[in-house]
Amino acid sequence: MAKRERKFIFRVYFDKLNWDELGRLRWSLDFMDPICAHKIGRGKPYGLGSVRIHINNLKIRELDANTGRVELTELCYENLGHNIAEDSEAVKTLKIMAAAEPLRHDVSYPRIDGNKTESFRWFVNNRTRKETTTLQPTFSKILPKAEEELDTQNICGKRLHT
Known part of the structure; x- marks a missing residue:
């Protein structure tokens, strides 16, 4: 049976996050691992309801104090989230459970x-x-x-x- 994949596009808005918090947000969305996926719905152990999130870009809105205009600046999100303790037991266990394919x-x-x-x-x-x-x-x-x-x-x- 062919695998049916659907694509959804959405935006995540945030306010007043520092660089570490932004990294945690990025990690919580994509696990910094293409194998991992969020589990929703039923049939989780079989890989059903698995949702992989891929980040396309990161844009920050900044207010120019002089002009009052809102500037949209694109940042590199690849540098975010590297401070997550990937070797911790909690993260290892989470990644085992978040595997998109059935184990x-x-x-x-x-x-x-x-x-x-x-x-x-x-x-x-x-x-x-x-x-x-x-x-x-x-x-x-x-x-x-x-x-x-x-x-x-x-x-x-x-x-x-x-």
Whole structure:
């Protein structure tokens, strides 16, 4: 089946952002990575509803104090966002989850005994309350991290479905 892509054009307006904040805005839009996409709608684990944002240009409106005219200046946006800590765990995990193409085809909620329709029971059965003074629930199984779910060979032993 051919991939259907749609193109939308939009503008982002901002006010009183410094260079670092503008870099964060740029990174939040395009991840500085053409593989990454924002996830909207349903079917996110399968790559459905993936929206890649490509920045065409950056223009800044500036008021000329002498004439009172608004000047539109085009700036190079390629220099923005390089101060984002790309090697941080949070950014690495976000980029794994933001991959536009499906990472695997066996993505689903955890199941009990192969039952596909009642995955909520896994969450209910996983929650156990021990007698504590805080009344915080404890969990018998912790869901795997994004990078552990990528482990198709199940080397770490933490994938939900093997």
